[in-house]
Amino acid sequence: MPGILTQPLPHFLYRRSGQTTFIVFVAIFSLIFINAYKPFNSFEWIPYIRYRGSNAAYLLISTGLVAAGLLILVLSRIIMTIYTRRREMVYGVFILWVGVETIVMASVYTLYAILSNDVTSDFLQLWKNTLVNTVLVLFIPYVIFIIYVSWREKDRQLRQMAERLENSDSPAASGLIPLYNDKGELQLSLKKENLILLESADNYVCVWYMNNDTVKKIMIRNTMKCMARDLDGSSIVRCHRSYMVNLDHVKVMRRQNTGITIELGIAGIPDIPISKTYCDSVTRWLMR
Numbered sequence: 001m002p003g004i005l006t007q008p009l010p011h012f013l014y015r016r017s018g019q020t021t022f023i024v025f026v027a028i029f030s031l032i033f034i035n036a037y038k039p040f041n042s043f044e045w046i047p048y049i050r051y052r053g054s055n056a057a058y059l060l061i062s063t064g065l066v067a068a069g070l071l072i073l074v075l076s077r078i079i080m081t082i083y084t085r086r087r088e089m090v091y092g093v094f095i096l097w098v099g100v101e102t103i104v105m106a107s108v109y110t111l112y113a114i115l116s117n118d119v120t121s122d123f124l125q126l127w128k129n130t131l132v133n134t135v136l137v138l139f140i141p142y143v144i145f146i147i148y149v150s151w152r153e154k155d156r157q158l159r160q161m162a163e164r165l166e167n168s169d170s171p172a173a174s175g176l177i178p179l180y181n182d183k184g185e186l187q188l189s190l191k192k193e194n195l196i197l198l199e200s201a202d203n204y205v206c207v208w209y210m211n212n213d214t215v216k217k218i219m220i221r222n223t224m225k226c227m228a229r230d231l232d233g234s235s236i237v238r239c240h241r242s243y244m245v246n247l248d249h250v251k252v253m254r255r256q257n258t259g260i261t262i263e264l265g266i267a268g269i270p271d272i273p274i275s276k277t278y279c280d281s282v283t284r285w286l287m288r
Helices: 014-039 055-083 093-118 125-167 223-232 276-287
Strands: 176-180 187-193 195-201 204-213 214-221 236-238 243-246 252-256 259-263 270-272
Touching: 014 195, 014 236, 055 093, 176 223, 187 204, 187 214, 195 223, 195 252, 223 243, 236 270, 236 276, 243 270, 252 276, 270 276
Parallel strands: none
Antiparallel strands: 176 187, 195 204, 195 243, 204 214, 236 243, 252 259, 259 270
């Protein structure tokens, strides 16, 4: 279990393009579910006794509560977007993140219940009940969304693979290496010997390559994990969390006090660090 928690979360589960869809879906689902079923004795949340039993008042109050939860989600996912610009999201952090979102929502709803209804019951018990109810309401839309985006991603990958196999004039068939963005759109095709290295840059990958004896760069919106999967089996190997390098260009592998680095012998290309995680795989490839 600890090993799973430290594994990188699939990028499509938290990419910015899907966050808006997720937030809107959770808000609409929650509002419809709460008003259709009125679960958890939720009429007790209506602040004025004279409105009890009024569907219009219930809709108004529930809309306000959902809007408050929506604001919390928006702020949380903005922070998540900033967080994932410089580091990968792992399962453990994502689970903790969702847990904190839920706790904050439950706390806000508990405060509303106390202020609007003059609740005199034990605060901790009320908060626990509210937390359980919040988890139960959010569980279904969270699971539905994860299943949906996972299916969309698998479908995209299958269609992409089918297009590559069916198209005899594809870059793979012509001896070129295709590089795709996170939507599966072809961004660059080049000969393997012209590809130098890939460098992680927030939500993008910077591709260093040779063109007419000149080093050039292009930014492609994708993750290193997806690039590594697409280039699996080639000489372009991951050597660091932030780097993949074409090992055919390696001239020197050197151990220093600061760690292991490799030199490519190409003007304008800095020395590339090799992390302990990838040291063995890089060494095995170079020794073949």
